[in-house]
Structure formats: C-alpha cells, structure tokens
Amino acid sequence: MSLTDNLLAKNTVQLDSKIPAGPMADKWNSYKDNMKLVNPNNKRKFKVIVVGTGLAGASAAATLAELGYQVDAFTFHDSARRAHSIAAQGGINGAKNYKGDGDSIHRLFYDTVKGGDFRAREANVHRLAENSIDIIDQMVAQGVPFAREYGGLLDNRSFGGAQVSRTFYARGQTGQQLLLGAYQQFSRQVGLGGIRLFNRTELIDIVVIDGHASGIVVRDLVTGELQSHAAHAVVLATGGYGNAFFLSTNAMACNVTAAWRAHRKGALFANPCYTQIHPTCIPQSDDSQSKLTLMSESLRNDGRVWVPTNPDETRPAHEVPENERDYYLERLYPSFGNLAPRDISSRAAKRLVDKGLGVGPKKNGVYLDFAEAIQRLGREVVEERYGNLFQMYERIAGENPYEQPMRIYPASHYTMGGLWVDYELMTNIPGLYAAGEANFSDHGANRLGASALMQGLSDGYFVLPYTIGNYLAPMLNKAIPGTDHPEFKAAEEAARLRFNGYLAAGGTKSPDFFHRELGKIIWDYCGMERTEQGLEKALSEIPALYEEFKKDLRVTGTGESMNQTLEKAGRVDDFFQLGMLMCHDALDRKESCGGHFRAEYQTDDGEALRDDDNYCHVSAWEWGGDPMKPNLNVEKLEFEEVHLATRSYK
Amino acid sequence: MSNHLKNITLRIWRQAGPNVKGNFENHVIDEITDEASFLEMLDILNDKLVHEGKEAVVFDHDCREGICGTCSLMIDGQAHGPQRGTTACQLHMRQFKSNDTITVEPWRASAFPLIKDLMVDRSAFDRIIESGGFITADTGGAPDANLIPIPKVIADAAMDSAECIGCGACVAACPNGAANLFTGAKIAHLNRLPQGQAERYSRVEAMVETMDEHFGSCTNHGECEAACPKEISIDVIALMHKDYRKAKFSNRKDLARG
Structure with missing residues (x-):
C-alpha cells in the first residue's frame, strides 16, 4: 500500500489550521484586527486553567490575569519558579537588528523555517519572528539583566544556525533570568488575587464535555487527593517529552503526562518522531547515571570541535599536534563551521565516535577546545562569557576546561513534536490549548538555538492572550458544566483506579528500572539514527516491556502521602505509550529531515534527504484506543514565502 | 579516571x-x-x-x-x-x-x-516575591529595550544577585532561620536597575515586612553567604537595610503629601 492510500484510509479528523488569509507579513495583524473581543468588565466572568508554570505557562497566566480573566495555575513543582525553562543557558533570539548586521523579521523567519528543514507551518513561524521583538522589550521592562555593552546598550551574540548576531543573553543563565522575570510577573498576580496557584499538584486527566475542554482532574502530590477543576478554557504549557529517552538533559520530573492524557481524550499528537539531540552535552560517565547535562551551544562561538585523527590516540589533548587533529565541523561546513545547526553537528559527532575516534575514558565524546580562544581573547574574557558553564563542567566531569578541552557528546534535549495546534494554538479539542514545547507548531523537524525561550514567551505573552479571547467571547453568560458533572466524576474514578492499580501491582521492579530499559530501546532505535528494521524491533520490544511493566511493577508506600515512586509510575506508564507512537511516526516518515534521520534516506555525503513529494506534511496522530494502533491524519504544509530547498550549511 | x-x-x-x-x-x-x-x-x-x-x-x-x-x-x-x-x-x-x-x-x-523525610515546604519564599519582588510592567506596553542604557557595571551587579536560585540554603544555614539573603538578593537585583526605581521603596517595605512575618531576624552571622550555592554576597542585605530605612521616611513623606 502506498503512503497516499495509507493516508486516505486513515484521515479521521478534520484538521483546520485556521491560517488567516493575506500576505505572510500581514496575517497576524489581520488576525488581531478581526478577532472577537471580550469587554474588560466581562473578562472576570471567565475562568482559564493554565497547567505548567514555565516560560509559556507563567507568561500566559500572568498576562491573562492582567487582562482580568480568573486564572487557576497548576504546577507539580513546589514553586512556580522551578520549571525546566530555567535551565536554558545560551540565549533568546530577537530580530532587533541592534548590531546592524542585516537582521530582520523576514530573516529570522527564514532561518527558522530553513533550520526546521521545511517541516514547520510558515504562518506560525512568521508570527514568532514578529513577536520576538516585543519579547525583548517586555523582558527588559520586567528587569531581566541581559548582558550589556560598556555604553549601556544590549549585547548580542550569534548562535548555531544563524549568520547574524541576534541572540540576547544573561551570562549562561538566560533561561533562569527569563523564567524569573515571568515568574515575578506571575507572582504579582498571585499576590493581587488574579491567579490562584496550586503547587505540588499534578494533572492527571483532561475532561471533555460535549466536545469542549471543560476542566481537569489533578492529584495533590502531598496528600494524594484527587480534585476536579472546571473552566472555560484549558491551557497546557507542560513542556516536552525528551525524558522518554530516560537519559536526557531534561529535568528529572519532565514528563509527557499532560499532553498524553489530552491525546487519549482526542487531541492529536503531531510529529512525535521530531526530537532534538543536542550536540554539546557532557558524555555519560557510568551506567548508573540518571541525567545528562547540557553545555550551552553558545560555547561553540569560541570553542573548536575536534577529534584526533588516530583512533588509538592516547596522548592528552594538548599534546596532540595540529596536523593530527580533525576539526571536522570546520572541514565539512566551512561557512558555518563550529556553528552548524544542532542536528547536523550531532550526527557528525556520532559518525566519528561510531568510527572509534571518540575521546575520554569511554571513547564516547569529542573535544570542545578553548585553547585557541583563551590565547586570542585572554582567560578573563572567556571566563566572563562562559565562567559559570566552565564551573559546571568542572563540577561534573572533574576536569578543568581552562586547561584541557571539554568532552562533549549529543544527548536528547528538546522535542519539536507535540500536541497538534492550529494558528490559535488550540488543539483539535475546542477550548484546549497547548503552548511552548508542549505544542508542535514552530520548529518543524529541528529547532535552532535560542528559539525555545522565544517560542515559549511568544505563545504565552503575545499569542494566547489574544486567541483565547476570540474563543471565549461567544460564551459570555452561558453556563459551563461544573465539577459535579458525571464526566468529572468518571475521570476522577478512572484516576483513582489507575493509581491504586500501580500500588497493587505487587511486582518486583521499580518504575525507574522500567524507565531506564524503555529509554534504552527508544535511544537505540528511535534516537539519532533510525532504520525500518530498528523501528520494527522497537515496536516489538516496547509492547513486550510494557506488559512486563504492568505485571512486575512495584510501587512501595501509599497513595495518601508524598510518594515519588507512585508519581514516577504514572509518568513511565505514559512514556511507554508515547514511545510506541514515536516509533510508529518515525517508521511512517520514510524520509530524513532535521532531527529525524532515517539511514535509508541520505545523500551521498550522509546528509538528510527529504521527500517533499510525499512527506511535506504534519503527521498528526489520533489515539486509536490501543497505543499500537494510532490513526494517522495529515496537514499539508504549503510554502509560499520560503522555497523548498535542500538545506545546506556548507 | x-x-x-x-x-x-x-x-x-x-x-x-x-x-x-x-x-x-x-x-x-x-x-x-x-x-x-x-x-x-x-x-x-x-x-x-x-x-x-x-x-x-x-x-x-x-x-x-x-x-x-x-x-x-x-x-x-x-x-x-x-x-x-x-x-x-x-x-x-x-x-x-x-x-x-x-x-x-x-x-x-x-x-x-x-x-516528608527530606522534603520541606518553602512556599514562604513565594509569599515574599508576591508581596513586591517584581517590576510592574503589564504585558504589551514596554518601550524599546535599548531606550534606557544601563551601565554595564549596574547590569552586572544586578545579575550577580539575580542569580539566586531560591533554594533556601541561606535560611537553613542561619541560626535564626532568617531569609535576609534571599530577600536582599531580589531587592538588590530590582532596586539597582533603572526599571525598578518607580517601586523601589514600596518594594523594599512590602518585601521586608512579609519576610518578617515568616522568618527569623538577621544577626549578622554570615552563614548564609557561606552556604549560598551561587555565592551571593551578604552586601545585598546592607543594601536592603539602607533602602528599607529610606523607605520608612520616603514613603511616609510621599503618602502624606496632601
């Protein structure tokens, strides 16, 4: 059966991306000019639930509350300040052209579409580039201490995949400073009563009544109590699913549960196989490791990546003479050099390590060398730019990067796939929105550096506050179902059964054991390089392991007090089901694009080979009642502004 | 190895x-x-x-x-x-x-x-921030980011205290269970910046008073600075006290203007 037959057979959901008509540069303004408004005095009659308090969630909740809506915000953390946006290091893009180096909205838009390997929706990306300017203004107004020049103006640097300097940064802690800015704005609204904050509270289910998102069921992690909350609209800003790989740079608690539960209630999950493997992480040091650490891509501005040409090299790095080093990124991609995009740099590193050219005790890394930068700029300048990153590296690896090169290797870092959303960031369930990394919309098959922070804040500050109003306006003074509705009771009961089930499983292995095993399968077969054979193997191994999980899981403790083992069991359960979908999607997409690299589809020199005739679309999967039987739906991607071209960084 | x-x-x-x-x-x-x-x-x-x-x-x-x-x-x-x-x-x-x-x-x-076990509830930190640890700038009305030049030393000093991660080590290390380093760090971050001037005195007053509701008093042991994983300087406490003292006069004067 050809692909097209496959699609026609399965397109089960009507997908309307709601892209406004008109020229690309006018679409967003035209949307705003024509959207429905809610009178300021009527906004307080609407309740909006925001799940997640990272950049997207905190900025959306704060802005909606400022506008006057009643906001209920949920986080499983102890405080809204902890979300993993905080760990982003390098920076945030903004098409300000403060450097006068030829940047513009169009160029940021173009770079993002190209960087995403032509698998993102143009209209969304254009809006993102437009909003990038307002984001920088807004964050400076919030008091974010971005790096400055001596004259007091903002400093910029360049970042992977771009030839202009458009990245704003706050040392190596840009994500922290932006999140704290949004958190402070959010906290102000908590203090004023505009936001009710529910901390240490995890989403367990979405409640859909008469086809509309009507609320959520949550679990109080401290007491184990299940509660229902009803609202006019629900926003999921719950991050990505990179922890499906077990070892990733995501925080330990990052999980797919919110998105997955929405998926099971009918929301389509788009492009789950688009996962980003970040090239500059600290290599795994031992088998008991539970987390990998990212070293900001900004390091590639001054660090040079190399491996020794001799696979049996045993000398310390500084003793290896220049002519026995392969600065492979500079050699393969001369115009971008060490700043080649993430997917390309990651694959290049993997190829060399697979050839036995890796460095370090496990030969599982490549060098990122600052010797030349220290000589050129002086240690002081390098320390000012990257001091905290060097310190972090030293803590973890036990080596001093001022004296010997860092060792780095790619690791799972970000997921471009996520809940399918239309131009308004609404899923196919009316009233259910997804923002930030939780949606699929802006990065196509590969995200460029310094774009995640930009997207989270664009969605939260400058998109949702408009589009939600457009949805709510016609609902004025109409009753919505309360938490006494049978659907809420049914969802609570299902949640109770689910958690009691984990506690009663009575097996012998911890949720972590299964997570580690699952992650290994997904990494081996659905990681940096995928093949039909490998994916099929994964699709037989994952369900088998899932059966074992159901039978042999052991969760100690009770459901009535803080129980992190029980929390983990629920999250791992959902990762199993998602893992199957990732593999199905990767198997179905018989082309290579961005982070999705199918070994069967590559050019003679090993680059990704797209198939625009058959795969220039979004694959949006519908829950089919069984994780092994998802239904495929497609949204065709049209490119009006940026012409489909082979992505080259040579 | x-x-x-x-x-x-x-x-x-x-x-x-x-x-x-x-x-x-x-x-x-x-x-x-x-x-x-x-x-x-x-x-x-x-x-x-x-x-x-x-x-x-x-x-x-x-x-x-x-x-x-x-x-x-x-x-x-x-x-x-x-x-x-x-x-x-x-x-x-x-x-x-x-x-x-x-x-x-x-x-x-x-x-x-x-x-439970090793886990504690640090929500009192959030209460301090909610009472004044922000700059009021509703989404949408911000001027161009380069409109106000901020001297590099000021931006760097603000960043030094903005690095606080809100972990609570300062409170745990303090024999009095005081939160002065945490509160001082946020005040030093925002009160140093030009954007933070409009609320400078109301901010410090509100935050210090909320802090006092929940936490013990500082008696200058300096354990907080030694414990801080971000090595935030105890200077921020002096800055907080200076602004608090000024606020007590300045706010009273402004509020009694008419």
Whole structure:
C-alpha cells in the first residue's frame, strides 16, 4: 500500500489550521484586527486553567490575569519558579537588528523555517519572528539583566544556525533570568488575587464535555487527593517529552503526562518522531547515571570541535599536534563551521565516535577546545562569557576546561513534536490549548538555538492572550458544566483506579528500572539514527516491556502521602505509550529531515534527504484506543514565502 | 579516571509527616563510582529500597544542573554539603572517601515546615516575591529595550544577585532561620536597575515586612553567604537595610503629601 492510500484510509479528523488569509507579513495583524473581543468588565466572568508554570505557562497566566480573566495555575513543582525553562543557558533570539548586521523579521523567519528543514507551518513561524521583538522589550521592562555593552546598550551574540548576531543573553543563565522575570510577573498576580496557584499538584486527566475542554482532574502530590477543576478554557504549557529517552538533559520530573492524557481524550499528537539531540552535552560517565547535562551551544562561538585523527590516540589533548587533529565541523561546513545547526553537528559527532575516534575514558565524546580562544581573547574574557558553564563542567566531569578541552557528546534535549495546534494554538479539542514545547507548531523537524525561550514567551505573552479571547467571547453568560458533572466524576474514578492499580501491582521492579530499559530501546532505535528494521524491533520490544511493566511493577508506600515512586509510575506508564507512537511516526516518515534521520534516506555525503513529494506534511496522530494502533491524519504544509530547498550549511 | 568508593554509610532523616516523630535511619552503599553525583547515590539507594519492598526516601530535586533550586539537603550539617558554591545535585562523590558516614537531613527552619523525610515546604519564599519582588510592567506596553542604557557595571551587579536560585540554603544555614539573603538578593537585583526605581521603596517595605512575618531576624552571622550555592554576597542585605530605612521616611513623606 502506498503512503497516499495509507493516508486516505486513515484521515479521521478534520484538521483546520485556521491560517488567516493575506500576505505572510500581514496575517497576524489581520488576525488581531478581526478577532472577537471580550469587554474588560466581562473578562472576570471567565475562568482559564493554565497547567505548567514555565516560560509559556507563567507568561500566559500572568498576562491573562492582567487582562482580568480568573486564572487557576497548576504546577507539580513546589514553586512556580522551578520549571525546566530555567535551565536554558545560551540565549533568546530577537530580530532587533541592534548590531546592524542585516537582521530582520523576514530573516529570522527564514532561518527558522530553513533550520526546521521545511517541516514547520510558515504562518506560525512568521508570527514568532514578529513577536520576538516585543519579547525583548517586555523582558527588559520586567528587569531581566541581559548582558550589556560598556555604553549601556544590549549585547548580542550569534548562535548555531544563524549568520547574524541576534541572540540576547544573561551570562549562561538566560533561561533562569527569563523564567524569573515571568515568574515575578506571575507572582504579582498571585499576590493581587488574579491567579490562584496550586503547587505540588499534578494533572492527571483532561475532561471533555460535549466536545469542549471543560476542566481537569489533578492529584495533590502531598496528600494524594484527587480534585476536579472546571473552566472555560484549558491551557497546557507542560513542556516536552525528551525524558522518554530516560537519559536526557531534561529535568528529572519532565514528563509527557499532560499532553498524553489530552491525546487519549482526542487531541492529536503531531510529529512525535521530531526530537532534538543536542550536540554539546557532557558524555555519560557510568551506567548508573540518571541525567545528562547540557553545555550551552553558545560555547561553540569560541570553542573548536575536534577529534584526533588516530583512533588509538592516547596522548592528552594538548599534546596532540595540529596536523593530527580533525576539526571536522570546520572541514565539512566551512561557512558555518563550529556553528552548524544542532542536528547536523550531532550526527557528525556520532559518525566519528561510531568510527572509534571518540575521546575520554569511554571513547564516547569529542573535544570542545578553548585553547585557541583563551590565547586570542585572554582567560578573563572567556571566563566572563562562559565562567559559570566552565564551573559546571568542572563540577561534573572533574576536569578543568581552562586547561584541557571539554568532552562533549549529543544527548536528547528538546522535542519539536507535540500536541497538534492550529494558528490559535488550540488543539483539535475546542477550548484546549497547548503552548511552548508542549505544542508542535514552530520548529518543524529541528529547532535552532535560542528559539525555545522565544517560542515559549511568544505563545504565552503575545499569542494566547489574544486567541483565547476570540474563543471565549461567544460564551459570555452561558453556563459551563461544573465539577459535579458525571464526566468529572468518571475521570476522577478512572484516576483513582489507575493509581491504586500501580500500588497493587505487587511486582518486583521499580518504575525507574522500567524507565531506564524503555529509554534504552527508544535511544537505540528511535534516537539519532533510525532504520525500518530498528523501528520494527522497537515496536516489538516496547509492547513486550510494557506488559512486563504492568505485571512486575512495584510501587512501595501509599497513595495518601508524598510518594515519588507512585508519581514516577504514572509518568513511565505514559512514556511507554508515547514511545510506541514515536516509533510508529518515525517508521511512517520514510524520509530524513532535521532531527529525524532515517539511514535509508541520505545523500551521498550522509546528509538528510527529504521527500517533499510525499512527506511535506504534519503527521498528526489520533489515539486509536490501543497505543499500537494510532490513526494517522495529515496537514499539508504549503510554502509560499520560503522555497523548498535542500538545506545546506556548507 | 573514575575510582570507586566503598562502604559509605548514609545516616538519613526519615519522617512520615509534619506531625509525627522522625528519626535517623542508616543505609550502607557498598560501592559507588566517584563520578556519581550525590543525588544519583540517593537514586541508587531508593531503587534498592523499592526492590526490598521499602518506601523510598522522599527528597526534592529536579534539574540536576544547579539552577532550578529544588534540591535542598543538609549534608553533614552543611547546606548542600561540603563543596563551596555548589548545590547538592552538583556535588559529586569524589568529594567523599571510602568508609565515610554521611548525615543527610532536611532544611530545618520554622518557616519551612517539613512535608516528608527530606522534603520541606518553602512556599514562604513565594509569599515574599508576591508581596513586591517584581517590576510592574503589564504585558504589551514596554518601550524599546535599548531606550534606557544601563551601565554595564549596574547590569552586572544586578545579575550577580539575580542569580539566586531560591533554594533556601541561606535560611537553613542561619541560626535564626532568617531569609535576609534571599530577600536582599531580589531587592538588590530590582532596586539597582533603572526599571525598578518607580517601586523601589514600596518594594523594599512590602518585601521586608512579609519576610518578617515568616522568618527569623538577621544577626549578622554570615552563614548564609557561606552556604549560598551561587555565592551571593551578604552586601545585598546592607543594601536592603539602607533602602528599607529610606523607605520608612520616603514613603511616609510621599503618602502624606496632601
């Protein structure tokens, strides 16, 4: 059966991306000019639930509350300040052209579409580039201490995949400073009563009544109590699913549960196989490791990546003479050099390590060398730019990067796939929105550096506050179902059964054991390089392991007090089901694009080979009642502004 | 190159809830690589406990990169353990040696009630921020980001205190359970910046008074600075006090204008 037959057979959901008509540069303004408004005095009659308090969630909740809506915000953390946006290091893009180096909205838009390997929706990306300017203004107004020049103006640097300097940064802690800015704005609204904050509270289910998102069921992690909350609209800003790989740079608690539960209630999950493997992480040091650490891509501005040409090299790095080093990124991609995009740099590193050219005790890394930068700029300048990153590296690896090169290797870092959303960031369930990394919309098959922070804040500050109003306006003074509705009771009961089930499983292995095993399968077969054979193997191994999980899981403790083992069991359960979908999607997409690299589809020199005739679309999967039987739906991607071209960084 | 540590005894605080009595429980880790982080050691212990049918030790942790501020362990009586400027999650076993006995406790401060085992409730920090730890700038009305030049030294100084991760080590280390370093850090960040001037005095007044509702008083021990994983200088407390004193006059004068 050809692909097209496959699609026609399965397109089960009507997908309307709601892209406004008109020229690309006018679409967003035209949307705003024509959207429905809610009178300021009527906004307080609407309740909006925001799940997640990272950049997207905190900025959306704060802005909606400022506008006057009643906001209920949920986080499983102890405080809204902890979300993993905080760990982003390098920076945030903004098409300000403060450097006068030829940047513009169009160029940021173009770079993002190209960087995403032509698998993102143009209209969304254009809006993102437009909003990038307002984001920088807004964050400076919030008091974010971005790096400055001596004259007091903002400093910029360049970042992977771009030839202009458009990245704003706050040392190596840009994500922290932006999140704290949004958190402070959010906290102000908590203090004023505009936001009710529910901390240490995890989403367990979405409640859909008469086809509309009507609320959520949550679990109080401290007491184990299940509660229902009803609202006019629900926003999921719950991050990505990179922890499906077990070892990733995501925080330990990052999980797919919110998105997955929405998926099971009918929301389509788009492009789950688009996962980003970040090239500059600290290599795994031992088998008991539970987390990998990212070293900001900004390091590639001054660090040079190399491996020794001799696979049996045993000398310390500084003793290896220049002519026995392969600065492979500079050699393969001369115009971008060490700043080649993430997917390309990651694959290049993997190829060399697979050839036995890796460095370090496990030969599982490549060098990122600052010797030349220290000589050129002086240690002081390098320390000012990257001091905290060097310190972090030293803590973890036990080596001093001022004296010997860092060792780095790619690791799972970000997921471009996520809940399918239309131009308004609404899923196919009316009233259910997804923002930030939780949606699929802006990065196509590969995200460029310094774009995640930009997207989270664009969605939260400058998109949702408009589009939600457009949805709510016609609902004025109409009753919505309360938490006494049978659907809420049914969802609570299902949640109770689910958690009691984990506690009663009575097996012998911890949720972590299964997570580690699952992650290994997904990494081996659905990681940096995928093949039909490998994916099929994964699709037989994952369900088998899932059966074992159901039978042999052991969760100690009770459901009535803080129980992190029980929390983990629920999250791992959902990762199993998602893992199957990732593999199905990767198997179905018989082309290579961005982070999705199918070994069967590559050019003679090993680059990704797209198939625009058959795969220039979004694959949006519908829950089919069984994780092994998802239904495929497609949204065709049209490119009006940026012409489909082979992505080259040579 | 990695080495292995042998026979580490962990003396861990176990307490089922805020209102029950707690006690130390001993667990032996037979062997562990010195490349492991301290929290990875706890992961290994927990996996073993679950395997044996026992309840895992509850502890707060998340990013494991020293930036989220979630982890909060008192290790051998020191907040975040023996390594200066390092969170517990970035502490690695190479800081310890074979046959060590390591005592692990939760933050102990009356403003941080215990939830379970090593986990405490630090919401009082959020209350301080909610009362004034922000710049009022509703979304949408911001002027161009380069409109107000900010001297590099000012921006850098603001950044130095903005680096606070809100972990609570300063409170845990303080004999009085005071939150002056945490509160002072946020005030020093915002009050130094031109954008923060409009609310400078109302901010410091509100934050200090909320802080006083929840936390003990500062008596200049300086333990907070020594414990801070971000090495925030105690100078921020002086700056807070200076602005608070000014606020008491300035706010009264402004409010009585007419």
